[in-house]
Amino acid sequence: MLVKLLLLSLVISQICFLLVSPRYKSRWPFAWYYTKVFIPFLKDNNSHRWKFFIVPCFYLSLYLYIVLLYYLKLHPIVYPHITCFENVILIPSFVMSVLYLGIATVFVKPQNSLDSKLNSKKQYEYDKILYYPDTICRTCRIAKPARSKHCNICNRCVLLEDHHCVWANNCIGKGNFIYFYGFLIDNTLSLSYGFLRLQYLYLRNVTQLPKAALTMSILLGVFAIIVAVFTYMELSIISEGMTTNEQDKWYVVQNFMRDDKLVRDTNGNWYFIDPTDINDMNTPTRFYSTNPYDHTVYSLTDYTVIRDPSEINNIYDKGGFWENLRELLG
Ligand SMILES: [Zn+2]
Ligand SMILES: [Zn+2]
Numbered sequence: 001m002l003v004k005l006l007l008l009s010l011v012i013s014q015i016c017f018l019l020v021s022p023r024y025k026s027r028w029p030f031a032w033y034y035t036k037v038f039i040p041f042l043k044d045n046n047s048h049r050w051k052f053f054i055v056p057c058f059y060l061s062l063y064l065y066i067v068l069l070y071y072l073k074l075h076p077i078v079y080p081h082i083t084c085f086e087n088v089i090l091i092p093s094f095v096m097s098v099l100y101l102g103i104a105t106v107f108v109k110p111q112n113s114l115d116s117k118l119n120s121k122k123q124y125e126y127d128k129i130l131y132y133p134d135t136i137c138r139t140c141r142i143a144k145p146a147r148s149k150h151c152n153i154c155n156r157c158v159l160l161e162d163h164h165c166v167w168a169n170n171c172i173g174k175g176n177f178i179y180f181y182g183f184l185i186d187n188t189l190s191l192s193y194g195f196l197r198l199q200y201l202y203l204r205n206v207t208q209l210p211k212a213a214l215t216m217s218i219l220l221g222v223f224a225i226i227v228a229v230f231t232y233m234e235l236s237i238i239s240e241g242m243t244t245n246e247q248d249k250w251y252v253v254q255n256f257m258r259d260d261k262l263v264r265d266t267n268g269n270w271y272f273i274d275p276t277d278i279n280d281m282n283t284p285t286r287f288y289s290t291n292p293y294d295h296t297v298y299s300l301t302d303y304t305v306i307r308d309p310s311e312i313n314n315i316y317d318k319g320g321f322w323e324n325l326r327e328l329l330g
Contacts, residue, residue: 045153052153052169056106059167063102066194066219067095073212081207082197094190101183105165110173113142113157124160127315129270130249132291147316149245160328162243173243177328184231191224241317241324253290254309263287263303264311271298 017033025034041048070091079087124146126133131146137157139150149161151171160174172180198217201209237247256262261273261284274286274297287298306312318324 052166055166056169060102062219062223063098066216069212069216070194073210074216077207077210078201081201086197090193094186094193098183098186098190101179101186102168104179105168105172105176105183106170108170108176108179109154110161110171110175111159113137113140113145113148113159125315127313128268129253129290129312130246132289132293135291135293147243147246160243161245163245174328181234184227184234187227188224188231191220191227195220195224235321238324238328239321241314241319243328246316250314253312257306257309257312260305260307262306263300264306265300265303271300271303 017030018038021030021034021038024030041051124131126146131144135144136142137144137150139152139155140157142157144150144157145159147161148157148159150157151161151164153164153169154171158171158173160177162172162177162180164171165180168180168183170176195217198209198213198220201207202213202217234244237244240247242250253262256272259275261275263271263273265271270290271287272290273284274288277284277286285299287300287303288294289296289298316327318327
C-alpha cells in the first residue's frame with residue numbers, strides 16, 4: 001500500500017512539474033526542472049531516443065499482465081466452463097497473433113522516398129492541390145514523391161505516410177499498413193471477446209470467479225473501447241480515399257473553401273486568397289498557391305471561387321473502402 005502511494009505521488013508530482021515548468025521556468029525549483037529535465041528529455045529527440053519506446057513498452061507490459069493474469073489466476077478456474085475450441089485454439093491464437101502483429105508494427109519500417117526512386121512504377125501522380133512536383137524535402141534533400149511526408153521522429157520521408165504512431169514508435173505508411181490494421185482489428189476483437197466472455201460467466205454465475213476477474217474486466221473493457229474507437233477512425237479514413245496526414249491537409253483546404261477563400265484559375269491551378277487581404281471593394285488582390293513550398297504572391301484576375309466540395313477532385317480516392325484498402329496495401 002505504502003509503495004503504491006509513493007509511486008502515485010511520484011507520478012502526480014512529475015505530471016505537475018511537467019505542466020508547470022514551462023510557465024514558471026525562471027523560478028526555483030521549476031527552473032532546475034525545466035533546464036535539466038524538460039528541455040533535454042522532451043525536446044532533444046536525438047540524445048533521448050529511448051523515450052519513444054516508453055509508450056510501446058507500457059502497452060506491451062499491460063498486455064503481458066493481462067495474459068499472465070488470465071493464465072495464472074483465471075484459467076485454472078474457468079477452463080472447464082468454456083469450450084475446448086476457446087481453450088485450445090481461440091484464446092492462444094488471439095494471444096500469439098496480437099503479440100506478432102504488435103511486434104511487426106513496431107519493427108517493420110515503411111518505405112521511404114529512396115525506395116520510390118528505385119521503383120518508379122509505384123509512384124503516385126501529383127494532384128497539384130495537396131502535392132506538387134519539384135518539391136524537395138528540406139531535411140533529406142531529395143525530391144518528395146506525391147503522398148509522402150517527412151517524419152521528424154523517424155528522420156526520413158515516408159511514402160504514403162499516414163501518421164507517426166506513438167503506440168508503436170513507428171511511422172505507418174507504405175509497407176506496414178497491413179500489420180498496423182491487423183494489430184488494431186485483432187486487438188479490438190480479442191479485447192472485446194475477453195470482456196464479453198467474462199461478463200457472460202459472471203451473469204451465468206457458473207463458477208466463483210476470483211478477484212483478478214474484476215481487474216481483467218476493467219482493463220479489457222477500457223482498452224477494448226479505446227482500440228475500437230481508433231480502429232473505427234482509421235477505417236473510416238480509408239473509405240474517404242485518404243491517409244490521416246491527407247485528412248489534415250484536406251481539412252485546411254475545406255476550411256478555406258467554407259470561407260470562400262479557395263479559388264481555381266483558368267489553367268486549373270489552385271490558390272488560397274490571403275485572408276488578411278480584403279480591400280474596400282471586397283476584391284482580393286493577393287493569392288497563394290495551395291503548394292506550401294511556393295511562397296510567391298500571385299495576382300489573379302480570372303478565377304472561380306470554389307464553394308462546393310464536389311468541385312474538388314481527390315484523385316487518390318479509388319471509389320470505395322476495398323479499392324482504397326487495396327491501394328494502401330498494394
Ligand atoms: Zn525528408
Ligand atoms: Zn515517424
